[in-house]
Amino acid sequence: MKPAPFNYVRADSIEQAVEALAGSSDGKVLAGGQSLIPLLSMRLAGPSLLVDINGIAGLDEVRADSDGVHLGALARHADVLANTAAREVQPLVAAALSHVGHATIRNRGTTVGSLVHADASAEMPLILLLLAGSLDVVGPRGRRTIPAESLYIGPLESSLEHDEVAVEAFFPALPPMTGIAFEEVARRQGDYALCGVGAVVEVDGGHVRSARAGFMSVHDVPVVAELTEHLAGMSLSTQEGRVVLEAAVEHAMGALDPAADVHASEAYRAHLARVLAKRVVAAAFSDATHRAATRPAVGSEA
Numbered sequence: 402m403k404p405a406p407f408n409y410v411r412a413d414s415i416e417q418a419v420e421a422l423a424g425s426s427d428g429k430v431l432a433g434g435q436s437l438i439p440l441l442s443m444r445l446a447g448p449s450l451l452v453d454i455n456g457i458a459g460l461d462e463v464r465a466d467s468d469g470v471h472l473g474a475l476a477r478h479a480d481v482l483a484n485t486a487a488r489e490v491q492p493l494v495a496a497a498l499s500h501v502g503h504a505t506i507r508n509r510g511t512t513v514g515s516l517v518h519a520d521a522s523a524e525m526p527l528i529l530l531l532l533a534g535s536l537d538v539v540g541p542r543g544r545r546t547i548p549a550e551s552l553y554i555g556p557l558e559s560s561l562e563h564d565e566v567a568v569e570a571f572f573p574a575l576p577p578m579t580g581i582a583f584e585e586v587a588r589r590q591g592d593y594a595l596c597g598v599g600a601v602v603e604v605d606g607g608h609v610r611s612a613r614a615g616f617m618s619v620h621d622v623p624v625v626a627e628l629t630e631h632l633a634g635m636s637l638s639t640q641e642g643r644v645v646l647e648a649a650v651e652h653a654m655g656a657l658d659p660a661a662d663v664h665a666s667e668a669y670r671a672h673l674a675r676v677l678a679k680r681v682v683a684a685a686f687s688d689a690t691h692r693a694a695t696r697p698a699v700g701s702e703a
């Protein structure tokens with residue numbers, strides 16, 4: 402099918418993009434087009450205006466510093482994935498990004514576009530939420546920072562106003578003594594996942610200090626479960642630790658609402674969430690203990 406007719410503005414600056422959006426009640430930003438163009442072509446969306454931001458200079462930055470990873474609105478998934486400094490500062494971003502679509506999708510699609518698109522089956526909204534990151538947006542009322550916890554308000558719905566442009570995402574750095582893991586199950590490599598789970602675990606002396614797990618494709622928004630209350634003080638490499646982890650995951654399942662579709666029944670999705678959560682939290686614990694054991698002693702770098 403062909404898209405319905407629309408007007409097109411190629412913005413040269415963020416101000417110009419904001420101005421164009423403000424003059425329309427249903428205008429849409431065009432970034433990589435990997436989600437928007439299929440929606441237009443299938444006539445599942447029919448905005449009267451597209452504001453193309455691909456000509457705005459300086460929006461493609463991928464920057465990693467000691468605080469975390471900053472991604473401009475035109476940073477393509479592939480550029481983020483290839484950035485070794487970003488991988489070192491926050492390895493969970495790359496771990497999840499490698500599961501996003503196929504190479505061609507990652508070459509064009511933007512990570513910020515994925516965050517705004519707010520698909521509960523997409524990897525990056527979950528990772529932003531799990532890491533308590535944020536999104537900076539610019540609109541006619543100025544610039545504001547939206548914390549991830551208030552970004553996802555419904556299926557394919559983020560809390561940006563229709564006249565705001567997302568300009569930068571921020572993923573906080575991995576703290577010391579902390580490990581990560583991410584796994585998903587998809588019918589084929591590159592497909593949207595039937596279920597995906599990420600985890601962040603902090604250790605202290607070989608025991609859990611804090612732990613949380615995030616779930617995608619099992620609710621209409623990404624969901625993060627706080628597991629610290631259940632797991633604090635436990636070693637997850639012991640039999641006792643594994644039993645406690647099983648109970649913690651069961652508790653987390655209460656916050657999920659897996660739905661059936663043509664690819665998976667409700668029960669199968671719930672099964673995947675349980676199995677992946679146990680595996681991924683245990684893997685993040687191992688990663689944390691490994692990182693803690695191999696961490697250079699203070700002052701040894703001199």
Ligand SMILES: Cc1cc2nc3c(=O)[nH]c(=O)nc-3n(C[C@H](O)[C@H](O)[C@H](O)COP(=O)(O)OP(=O)(O)OC[C@H]3O[C@@H](n4cnc5c(N)ncnc54)[C@H](O)[C@@H]3O)c2cc1C
Nearest residue numbers: 430432433434435436437502510511514515523524566567
């Ligand atoms: C075959 C296929 C497989 C895919 N598989 C996966 C997958 O496994 N996992 C996954 O996560 N994604 C997948 N995707 C989607 C892909 O990751 C997209 O790149 C991403 O969802 C959107 O990024 P984009 O830059 O293409 O945004 P666009 O398609 O240009 O825009 C998407 C939406 O976000 C809005 N938007 C984009 N950027 C901004 C901005 N800066 N400010 C305000 N609004 C903005 C647009 O207006 C639109 O509503 C797949 C896509 C395809 C076609």
